[in-house]
Each structure stands twice: as C-alpha cells, then as structure tokens.
Amino acid sequence: MAAAEPLLDVRDLGIAFRTGGGMVQVTREVSFSIAPGEAVGLVGESGCGKTVTGLALMGLLPRATSTVSGQVLLDGENLVGMAPRDFRRRRGSKISMIFQEPMSALDPVFTIGEQISETLRTHHPVSRKEARERGIEALAKVGIPEPTLRYDSYPHQLSGGMRQRAMIAIAIVCEPRLLIADEPTTALDVTVQAQIVDVLGDLCSRLGMAMLFITHDLGLVAETCSRLVTMYAGEVIEQGAIDDVLRRPRHPYTSGLLRSLPALAERKSRLPAIAGRVPARGEIPPGCRFRPRCGFAEPPCEAEQPLHAIPPAGQVRCCRHDQIALAGVLS
Amino acid sequence: MSMRTLLLVGSRLVQVVPVLVLATLAIFGLLQLVPGDPAAVIAGETATAERIAQIRQMLGLDLPVWQQYLHWLSGAVRGDLSTSLITGVPVLEEVLRRLPNTLLIVFMALALSVAIGVPLGILAATNVDGRIDRLVTSTASLGVAVPNFWMGMILVGFFALGLGWFPTTGAASLTQEPLRALHHATLPACALALSGIAEITRQLRSALIDVLSSQYVRTLHAKGLPQSKILWRHGLKNVSLTLLTVVGLVFNRTLGATVAIEAVFAIPGTGSLVVASATNKDFPVVQGVVFVLVLIVIACNLLIDLLYAALDPRMSRR
Amino acid sequence: MTGPAPQPMIAAEEVGIHFPVGRGRVLKAVDGVSLAVMKGETFGVIGESGSGKTTLGRAMVCLEKPSAGRIRHAGTDPYALSSRELRRHRRQYQIVFQDPNAALNPRMSIIDSIREPMDVAAELPRAEREERARALMERVGLSPDFARRYPHELSGGQKQRVCIARVLTLRPSVIVCDEAVSALDVSIQADILNLLAELQQEFGLTYVFITHNLGVVAHVSDRIAVMYLGRIVELGRTEDVIERPVHPYTEALLSAEPVALPADLRPNKRIVLEGELPSPVSPPSGCRFRTRCRFVQPLCAEQEPPWRESGAGHWSACHFAGELHLMSNAELHPHRNVAERQP
Numbered sequence: 001m002a003a004a005e006p007l008l009d010v011r012d013l014g015i016a017f018r019t020g021g022g023m024v025q026v027t028r029e030v031s032f033s034i035a036p037g038e039a040v041g042l043v044g045e046s047g048c049g050k051t052v053t054g055l056a057l058m059g060l061l062p063r064a065t066s067t068v069s070g071q072v073l074l075d076g077e078n079l080v081g082m083a084p085r086d087f088r089r090r091r092g093s094k095i096s097m098i099f100q101e102p103m104s105a106l107d108p109v110f111t112i113g114e115q116i117s118e119t120l121r122t123h124h125p126v127s128r129k130e131a132r133e134r135g136i137e138a139l140a141k142v143g144i145p146e147p148t149l150r151y152d153s154y155p156h157q158l159s160g161g162m163r164q165r166a167m168i169a170i171a172i173v174c175e176p177r178l179l180i181a182d183e184p185t186t187a188l189d190v191t192v193q194a195q196i197v198d199v200l201g202d203l204c205s206r207l208g209m210a211m212l213f214i215t216h217d218l219g220l221v222a223e224t225c226s227r228l229v230t231m232y233a234g235e236v237i238e239q240g241a242i243d244d245v246l247r248r249p250r251h252p253y254t255s256g257l258l259r260s261l262p263a264l265a266e267r268k269s270r271l272p273a274i275a276g277r278v279p280a281r282g283e284i285p286p287g288c289r290f291r292p293r294c295g296f297a298e299p300p301c302e303a304e305q306p307l308h309a310i311p312p313a314g315q316v317r318c319c320r321h322d323q324i325a326l327a328g329v330l331s
Numbered sequence: 332m333s334m335r336t337l338l339l340v341g342s343r344l345v346q347v348v349p350v351l352v353l354a355t356l357a358i359f360g361l362l363q364l365v366p367g368d369p370a371a372v373i374a375g376e377t378a379t380a381e382r383i384a385q386i387r388q389m390l391g392l393d394l395p396v397w398q399q400y401l402h403w404l405s406g407a408v409r410g411d412l413s414t415s416l417i418t419g420v421p422v423l424e425e426v427l428r429r430l431p432n433t434l435l436i437v438f439m440a441l442a443l444s445v446a447i448g449v450p451l452g453i454l455a456a457t458n459v460d461g462r463i464d465r466l467v468t469s470t471a472s473l474g475v476a477v478p479n480f481w482m483g484m485i486l487v488g489f490f491a492l493g494l495g496w497f498p499t500t501g502a503a504s505l506t507q508e509p510l511r512a513l514h515h516a517t518l519p520a521c522a523l524a525l526s527g528i529a530e531i532t533r534q535l536r537s538a539l540i541d542v543l544s545s546q547y548v549r550t551l552h553a554k555g556l557p558q559s560k561i562l563w564r565h566g567l568k569n570v571s572l573t574l575l576t577v578v579g580l581v582f583n584r585t586l587g588a589t590v591a592i593e594a595v596f597a598i599p600g601t602g603s604l605v606v607a608s609a610t611n612k613d614f615p616v617v618q619g620v621v622f623v624l625v626l627i628v629i630a631c632n633l634l635i636d637l638l639y640a641a642l643d644p645r646m647s648r649r
Numbered sequence: 650m651t652g653p654a655p656q657p658m659i660a661a662e663e664v665g666i667h668f669p670v671g672r673g674r675v676l677k678a679v680d681g682v683s684l685a686v687m688k689g690e691t692f693g694v695i696g697e698s699g700s701g702k703t704t705l706g707r708a709m710v711c712l713e714k715p716s717a718g719r720i721r722h723a724g725t726d727p728y729a730l731s732s733r734e735l736r737r738h739r740r741q742y743q744i745v746f747q748d749p750n751a752a753l754n755p756r757m758s759i760i761d762s763i764r765e766p767m768d769v770a771a772e773l774p775r776a777e778r779e780e781r782a783r784a785l786m787e788r789v790g791l792s793p794d795f796a797r798r799y800p801h802e803l804s805g806g807q808k809q810r811v812c813i814a815r816v817l818t819l820r821p822s823v824i825v826c827d828e829a830v831s832a833l834d835v836s837i838q839a840d841i842l843n844l845l846a847e848l849q850q851e852f853g854l855t856y857v858f859i860t861h862n863l864g865v866v867a868h869v870s871d872r873i874a875v876m877y878l879g880r881i882v883e884l885g886r887t888e889d890v891i892e893r894p895v896h897p898y899t900e901a902l903l904s905a906e907p908v909a910l911p912a913d914l915r916p917n918k919r920i921v922l923e924g925e926l927p928s929p930v931s932p933p934s935g936c937r938f939r940t941r942c943r944f945v946q947p948l949c950a951e952q953e954p955p956w957r958e959s960g961a962g963h964w965s966a967c968h969f970a971g972e973l974h975l976m977s978n979a980e981l982h983p984h985r986n987v988a989e990r991q992p
Binding site: 093 | 545546549551552554557560565569642643645
C-alpha cells in the first residue's frame, strides 16, 4: 500500500516479562511502520507499554527476564531473534535512542567528548583525531555553544538542556536511520523543551533521519510528528496522520485524551475526564481493553477487537468506530 | 590543576592536626586507666618502695598526666618518641626496626585482597543470582565472619606443621633476604587477607551491580558498545571510587589485625611490640607505636582522598 | 467589623527569601515579590525551574520564613503570633505537593493518613474525626474500601486524592497546590482538576496554583503571576496575560507551549528562547530577562524595570511594556479564533 518501502516495520510485536507469578504479557500485536525520514509519535499514558516497545525495538530489554515475539524489520532485516553481536552493531549506528533523564543517562566519570567519540569508534574505524573532529561537529549540530570547549566537559558541568543536547549528539554521531526518543523533554522546562524539539526536527530534516517520538504529550506529537500511534494497555488502538486524528479521532480513548487537555478546553469549564483507571498488567479485561472505561461500550465490544482500516492510512481497534461520532480537538 | 591539588593537600593536612591531637590524647588517657605501676615492674619484684619511687621520679611518672603529655608531645613533634622504660632503647628506633616486618605482611595481604577480591567481585556481579554469584557471595560472607587469628592457626597447622611448605614463625629482612622474607610472610599475609578479600568482593559486587543496572549503562548498550567495553571501561571506572574506599578501609583494618596475627606467627613487628610493651607497662613504647601507626593510617587516608579527587570529576570542584 | 476593602487572604509585601550557598554568597530564590491573593479566587503562579515559584508557595503557608518583606494572612502577620496561635492559624493555610508518594506515610493506612492532621490537632472527639475522615474520603471520590488499604495499593491519582482529603480535614481557607497534578497522566489530571474546582465551590476555598504547565494554570486560574529568576515579571487576569501578554518572557512561555492542534491551526512561528537560564546566585543586572530577550536595549542592563500597570489590574516589569510588538493573540492562539468563529 505504501509507496516507499518502510524503514521500520513492526509486526505483531509482543513483549512478556517473567515475574514471580509466571509470564505477564505487556504488549501484544503491536504493529506500525515508519517510512524513511518520517517522524511518528507513540503516545499513551503510563503503563501502556510505549517505553517498553521502544526498548524492545532497540533490543535493550533484559534477555533473562523478558521475551519478545513478532517481527521488527529495520531496512528489511528482522531484529527480533537476531544474534546479539549483530544486533549490537546496528545499535548506535543504524538505530539510536535517547532517554528521559539526561543526567542519569550519561556516564558521570567520562567527558561528553569521550562518550561521543566512543560511539563513533565502536562502529567506524576512525582515528582519535578524526573522532574528535566529528564529535565536535555533532555537538555543533545539536546547537551546543562552544562545542570545542564542551567536548571536554563532564556531564555535571552542563545544564539539563545542554545534557539532553549532548545525549542527542551521542545518538546521532553515526547518522542513524532511526532515532527513538523516549520522553526526551519531560524532565525539562517548557522553553528548553521548545529548543530540544527544534533541534530534533532540524536533525531529522538535515540527516534524513526517521524518528519514533515516545511521549504522553499530544501537543508535542502535533508539533513534531506527521503520524500518531496511540497505545492503551499494551495494544495499539489507533493510528493515522496526526492532523486527521486530532480533528477526528476514531477511538473513544484517543478522543478522551484529547478532550481532557486543559489547554484546549474552555477556561474554568469542567474537563471531560476519562472515568476509571488504566488496568494493571495482569488485570486486563477480555475483549476491548478500554471497554470498562468507555461511554460507548456495547455487547460487541466484549469480543476480541481487530484493527479496522481507516482510509487512507489509518487504523483503529474499535468495532463501533463507524457508528459513533467522537469529539476531536475542535469540537 | 596543580594549584588545586596543592590546596586540597594543604586543607587535608590542616584537618589532620586535630585528629592527631585527639589520637594522642586518647592513647595517653587510656594508658592511665591501666592498673599497675610501670616503675614497680621495672624495679623488679623485690624492690623497696623507695627504689620504686626513685625510678618513678627518674622517668617523670610522678608528674601530672597533662605535663607528661605535653612533654611527650613536644618530643614527638621533634621526632623524639622518648625511650623504652624497660630496655632504654629509643622508641622510634625500635619502631622503625620492626615496622618493615609489619608493613610487609600488611601490604602483601592488601595485594592479595585486591588481586583476588576484585576478580571475584566482578565475576559475581556479572552473573547476578547465578550459581557462581551464590557461591562467591556465600563464601565471602563466611570470610567476613572467620576471625583472622583463627584462620592463621589453621594455616599454620595445615601448611606449616602439616605439609611443611612454610615456616611456622618468625620473619626475615626484606632487604637482606627478600625471598626468605616473602616466604615467611606468606602465611600471615594469607590469614590477614581473608577478610579483606571477602570485604572487597562483597562491596565491589554490589557497587558493580548498581552501575551495570544504571541508566547510563543502558545508554552504553543503546550506543552499541560491546559488553566487554561496558564492563572494563565504564563499569570499572565507575566502581573504582568504591574500590578505593574499601581498600582504604581494609588497609586500616589489616593494620589493626596484625596485633593478633603477629602473636600467632611470632613475628617481630609493631603489633607484637605493642602487645609486649602494654603487658610490661612500657608506656612510651605503646604510645610511640600507636602514634606511628596512626600517622600511617592518616597518610593512607590522605592518599585515598587525593586519588578520589583525581578519579571523580565531580569532586574536583570542591 | 470588616473594613471597606476586603483583606486579601495572602498578601506578600516585597517578600525576599534568601538562602546562603557558601562562600558568603546568597541565593535569592524569591526577591522582592509583592502580590495579593483574594478570597475565593484561584491564583496561578507559573514559572520554570529556578524561578522561585515553589519557594514562594512554601512561604505563603509559613513553611519558609521571608528573609525580607512580609507575608500577611487576611491582615494578620503569622510571625507575630505566639507559636501556639501560629499552629492553630496554620491549619487555615494548607499545601498539596507534587509527589503524593513522598507526602504519604507508606506504613499508614489511608484512613489513618487522612485523619492524622485532626489527631494532631486533637480538638474533636475520636468518633467525629473518624467520621469526618470517611466523609472526606468519599467526597474526593475514593470508595470506602480504600480506608484500610495502604498507599502502595493506590494509583498516583488516588494517592493525590488522599492528600487532598487530608488537607481538607482541618477546614482550611487557602490551599496552595504546588505542581499537584503535574506528575499525573492527562486523563487523571483532568479528574483531579475537576475535583479541585468542585471543592472550591463547596468549601469556598482560595487556591494558589503553582505549576510549570501553562495549560493547567490557564484553565483553572482567575489571575496569573509569571515568575522568572525570583521575580514576578507579569501579573494580571488570566485572559489578559494569556491573550495579551506584555512581557517578552510571558510571550516566550506561551509560544513554547506545545498545543495539540492540526498544523494549520497552530501558531506558525514560535519564539524559541536563546541561551541558558542565568545562575540565580548572580542574576543579570537591570532586567533579569534581558540576556534572553529579543527586544533587549542598553537601558535594560542599566536599570531595573519598574512595576507598572498597563491595563486594569494587568501589571508587568518591563521597561517597554506596551510598546513592544509581541506576538498577537491571533498568532499565539489561532485555534481560539477558529473556535470563536464556529459557535
């Protein structure tokens, strides 16, 4: 259907964790794809499985306590079940990841420069001198002032925003095809967040890099991504072009999320909150997982919900999607 | 950098002074509590009361304690630790003669602790909850619990008396007969090292587990670094601070433990000296030995502080 | 007995809160802040890290003593009270924090946590305390089954409800909410905001809402104060501040807030502040925002901007307040215009 071959094609990704009481399925049937250069937002509330999905794409889940099923095709190669050695060669060079807490995500006893050049030298046979030059270049690319000076700084000498820039520099120094950004601005101030979002957008267009932006903030997705994937209780429940979803969400949960944003509601009005709470892992209801909280639930919702295609390129996991009129951000 | 280091050394040296004063005060004070009269010991069992009083006056033991202390302190500052009440030999001379024997077993024990404890700690941390980890941690717990001297006696019984591989007692000069000295020192050093190995293994294991499960190690995996590089480059540099602290601790403890070990192996070191002089109420010797040992411990801690500052970039700001 | 003008519930007069940070240097977390919170209103305080908003909030409920200036509660100076009177007085002024995990004792059951302030006050008979605690628990939307449970069995939103019930037990007149909903997921956040609004109606509460989240503060507040590096840079009715900001920092803050809107309804240009937040220990001379301001003039470094009223009750601290071409309402909020056009 898609014109271009997708860069990343996730098919039926299922993640299970081994716990004291046996295996617990954390995500199931997670499928989405990302075209080269495309920015896709993965949203959902805490515990929906979005971060775990990001870690699984990177092969960063602990092997001893988790199992990953399905396929993750990066440039046609399946990463699931790939030999650890081969997977490792792709991490940091073809697919990179940045995290929420820039302070704890950087090694405190190595300089920023050492941490950048080490990535480069792991994947490319470059000299120390060249690694330094390219590292400084990467710092400049992410908008760090005085990159030559900052190259020899330690993480604690940088502000939160600068640390996250350094983290991005480390992730992009090998010019990966895909960057997974897991809540990269949640720990930062709004004005700093705006700077970081700008940097990410700029990098994507300059390097032709695709991005999976994992966040709970729909506003950020609207600003940075062209497509939105919504997760709920370990499943993808809706996906589509961001503007389409914002205007006309097809899943009651997506609609509920949009409507509960105070920024878009009338001032001082009562916010249309979603009743109930996200089910805990292991207490997932059968059938539609959102059913207990949904105002539109009917008997058909008690059955397993397949994904329905929404032309041109959307999908929704709701059997009543064409019977109900849901509010978007403008209504 | 050098200016900063100098400042650091300077400030630490200033901090050392009150520690030393407190230590010497404690030594003096504690010895006053010990029952018995050194003058009587020196005079012998049949001496008259006048003779004892005469000796006491000669040694300055009739002066108030604080005067004795000040007198001793002013000497110590000038490098004069007074003379032994019993033998009349200058204390410093005696201490320096015996110190090499003690330091030899201490450093050998320390080297063994690091050489065995570090690999064991790494092995355990990289196999968390595996069979190797359980074996190592339970052995280490045992190692902490077993008293040094008891271990010493077992070693003597087995390797010296039983197999005859090592001498049972004594020491040799490291400068004159280095091989024989090492041979003599092996068993006592092993006995001393046991708790050090256990301590280093346990502390290194838990520190390394923390590091390996940290967020920045996750970043390193995300960068595609091989496991070996993550462990040896990042893991070890991050735990080196913990290691340094533990080594300092183990050194201090090992030095203290020589008192018992030197007794077991009859080594003419400072530990046995302090035991003998304490029994004889030879106060100047006890004070002198403890004073020198305190100096060594303080020097060691100072060294560790400086290494700390060199290793941890976050410390250099202070 | 009351005078002609109503006394503000909280009046801050040139309040400064200073912390020594070593080597004789002083961090002025809050520096010369004046404001008045009126009875029954929701007063929003917005600012980024280092702005001093949390410290100011703590000072409002006597958790931090001003180093300069003074705080008055409905006309009385709390620090002039005897320690016994102060303890009674404090019950009127409560605070809810961001992290309910840190605020709740993990070894105390929910009902005990809620009742605890009354137990400490020891004024009501035990049965009555228990009854009030249960009633409040129900009022904040927790089913009675939770009474004997422990914090770890509750979700973040439920724990925050417990915290809210707990501060209500002493029948306060003012509640300071310090990032009280920031850690919660949006759907839960909306629930708690609704609850807080209902409680305000019901108990005639006055709120001070401290947050970095513009969407939240704009939604709930009647008036807003914008803080930057320990100072209030703009203060006014919410619609004035949000729709027609006069301080360039407010403009930047509004512009930086991501909005979940389709591309054609989003502001097409955005002001991204340059540079870093200066150290609060040595703030810039003159106007503190000048190092990042796009309109900076030499005057800004030389003089502190005066605190001026540019519209009715709309105050700001900028030398050029009212003269700058800040982004217009339509540029900042294209969606509002759309919404207005579609009745």
